[in-house]
Structure formats: C-alpha cells, structure tokens
Amino acid sequence: MKDLAAQLAQIVHQHQWDKHYENLLQSALKDPDVQSFLTTYQIPPESAVIKRNLDAIYEFVHAKGQAHFTGDYQPHLIWVNQTIHVSYQPDAALRQRQRQQYFQQKFQTIDMASDVRQASLEDFAQGSEGRLAAYVAALEFVSTYPQHSGEFIPGLYLAGDFGVGKTYLLAAIANELVHKDHNVLLVHFPTFAVQMKNAIGDNSVLERVHKIQAVPILMLDDLGADALSSWIRDEVLGVILQYRMQEKLPTFFSSNFTMHDLKLHLAVNQRGDQEPIKAARIMERIRFLAREVIVAGPNRRFEK
Ligand code: ADP
Ligand code: MG
Numbered sequence: 608m609k610d611l612a613a614q615l616a617q618i619v620h621q622h623q624w625d626k627h628y629e630n631l632l633q634s635a636l637k638d639p640d641v642q643s644f645l646t647t648y649q650i651p652p653e654s655a656v657i658k659r660n661l662d663a664i665y666e667f668v669h670a671k672g673q674a675h676f677t678g679d680y681q682p683h684l685i686w687v688n689q690t691i692h693v694s695y696q697p698d699a700a701l702r703q704r705q706r707q708q709y710f711q712q713k714f715q716t717i718d719m720a721s722d723v724r725q726a727s728l729e730d731f732a733q734g735s736e737g738r739l740a741a742y743v744a745a746l747e748f749v750s751t752y753p754q755h756s757g758e759f760i761p762g763l764y765l766a767g768d769f770g771v772g773k774t775y776l777l778a779a780i781a782n783e784l785v786h787k788d789h790n791v792l793l794v795h796f797p798t799f800a801v802q803m804k805n806a807i808g809d810n811s812v813l814e815r816v817h818k819i820q821a822v823p824i825l826m827l828d829d830l831g832a833d834a835l836s837s838w839i840r841d842e843v844l845g846v847i848l849q850y851r852m853q854e855k856l857p858t859f860f861s862s863n864f865t866m867h868d869l870k871l872h873l874a875v876n877q878r879g880d881q882e883p884i885k886a887a888r889i890m891e892r893i894r895f896l897a898r899e900v901i902v903a904g905p906n907r908r909f910e911k
Pocket of ligand 1: 730732733734767768770771773774776861908
C-alpha cells in the first residue's frame with residue numbers, strides 16, 4: 608500500500624512538473640523573437656522540428672530574460688543543419704568595452720594622466736596657427752608609418768613652451784596609431800627617471816629598460832624638465848636611444864627645450880659637472896630618431 612501511495616505521489620508530482628514545463632514551453636513559443644524566427648525559416652508551429660528543438664527555444668527565451676539584466680551577451684536563434692541552436696553574441700555596449708580594452712592594451716602609458724586617451728588629432732588642429740607645422744608633421748608620420756620598404760621613418764621632437772599642447776599632441780598621435788593597430792608606449796620621462804633610480808634597489812633596472820626600449824613606437828614626454836643624473840642620462844636614456852637607433856624604431860619626444868638648448872641642458876649633470884661630450888652623444892641619437900618641430904601658441908593650461 609505504502610509503495611503505491613508513494614508511486615502515486617510521484618506520478619502526480621511528475622505530472623504537475625510536466626504541466627509546468629509544458630506551460631513554460633508554450634509561452635516560450637509565443638515569444639515574438641521565436642515567432643519571427645519560425646516565420647523566417649518557415650517552421651510550422653506544431654512540427655516535429657519544434658518538438659525536437661524545444662530545449663533550444665526554451666534556453667533562448669530564458670537567456671533573453673537574463674541578458675535583459677546583465678546586458679553583455681545577447682542570445683540569438685540560429686538555424687543550422689535543420690536544427691535550432693542558440694548563439695551568444697556580445698551586445699553593442701560590450702563590443703564597445705572590448706574595443707576599448709583592446710586599444711588600452713595597445714596604448715600603454717607610464718606615469719601619464721588618464722585623459723591622454725581622449726586626445727585627438729582633429730581637436731589638436733582646432734588650435735592656433737602655431738600648431739600647424741606640428742599638426743602637418745604628425746599627419747605625415749601617421750599616414751606613412753609603417754613604411755613598407757622597411758625604410759626608417761623618424762618620429763617627432765616637439766619643442767615648445769609650457770602648455771602649448773605638446774603632451775596632448777603626442778597622445779593624439781598615439782591614439783591615431785593604436786587605431787591603426789600599432790603599439791605605442793607614452794612615458795612621462797621625469798617621473799620614469801625617478802622610478803628607475805628606485806629600481807636600482809630591487810635590481811629591476813635592466814628589465815625595465817629592456818621592456819621599454821623595444822616597443823614599436825616609444826614617446827618620451829617632457830625630456831629636460833628636470834636635471835638628470837649622469838647615470839639616468841647615459842645608462843638609461845642613452846641605452847634606450849642606442850637600441851632604438853640600431854633597430855630603427857621611431858621615437859617621439861616632447862620638451863620645453865629646443866634640441867639646441869637640450870644639448871646645453873644635458874651637458875650639466877645634477878651635481879653641476881660639465882659633460883658636453885656625453886650630452887653630444889645623446890643628442891646625436893635624438894637627432895637620428897626624431898625631427899624637430901616647434902609647437903607654438905597660447906598656454907592652454909589657463910584656458911580650462
Ligand atoms: P604641454 O605638454 O605643451 O605643456 P599640454 O599638452 O599638457 O601642454 O596641454 C596643456 C593643456 O591643454 C592640457 O590640459 C591639455 O589637455 C589641453 N589641451 C591642449 N591641446 C588641446 C586640444 N587641442 N584640445 C583640448 N585640450 C587641449
Ligand atoms: Mg607636457
């Protein structure tokens with residue numbers, strides 16, 4: 608008797624469950640996206656195809672409800688080999704985020720403000736006339752790099768007063784290049800130099816130098832902003848530039864000094880010693896790697 612009761616309970620339970628399941632499936636079939644899918648592929652509502660693929664249809668409707676809250680991956684019904692499948696594709700917002708992440712990886716920065724990612728060449732061009740030469744030079748680089756003949760294309764050395772938009776222009780060039788799928792590293796040189804000194808302690812100097820010297824396009828921002836020690840000048844900057852010269856890797860610079868004045872600046876080390884020959888060696892490399900362009904115009908820092 609007991610067994611029979613248990614069996615009965617199970618049957619009732621099963622039956623109700625089936626009914627519940629049936630209801631879910633019926634409402635899934637009424638879903639407008641399912642309906643239009645069935646119409647598109649001319650699948651009759653009561654057909655064997657539907658019966659065979661109820662699980663996919665149910666999964667689709669269920670996932671659609673979920674995606675409504677989480678956003679990221681949108682389910683789609685697809686018709687492959689006479690069978691209904693659910694495929695998940697990233698929605699527009701997720702695709703946009705993935706794109707951004709991709710570009711963020713291509714555009715690396717060291718010690719730069721995060722707004723560099725917003726800089727654009729078009730906006731730079733909106734500035735004063737003093738920027739025209741730099742804008743043209745930037746466009747020229749962006750449109751010729753990489754040279755298919757394998758010929759070396761020098762980067763730019765942007766010289767100009769404080770606030771004229773040199774850093775902004777480097778960032779704008781970088782953004783343009785990463786959108787053409789090139790890798791760029793933009794480094795705030797004075798801060799980087801301090802970090803390198805600290806890196807002596809944990810023996811990571813060489814590793815860091817190797818890492819930055821080999822990037823396809825390197826940009827050193829604000830060169831000459833601080834007095835450099837002989838060590839930073841010769842063993843860090845000098846080594847990086849030497850490598851890039853040998854490998855013919857375009858390198859960009861920005862500085863408040865013209866090349867002529869940077870030479871004088873580099874000739875005096877932090878302790879005040881005169882080292883003109885060492886400075887000349889650095890300048891030789893910079894002149895090989897980049898061509899000087901003067902950026903002029905109003906100080907943009909006070910416009911904000
Ligand atoms: P520099 O490096 O020559 O000292 P910056 O590139 O830092 O000058 O520019 C100074 C300020 O002006 C920054 O806040 C920068 O974001 C802003 N700026 C420069 N050029 C533009 C531009 N074309 N559009 C919008 N902001 C700009
Ligand atoms: Mg700057």
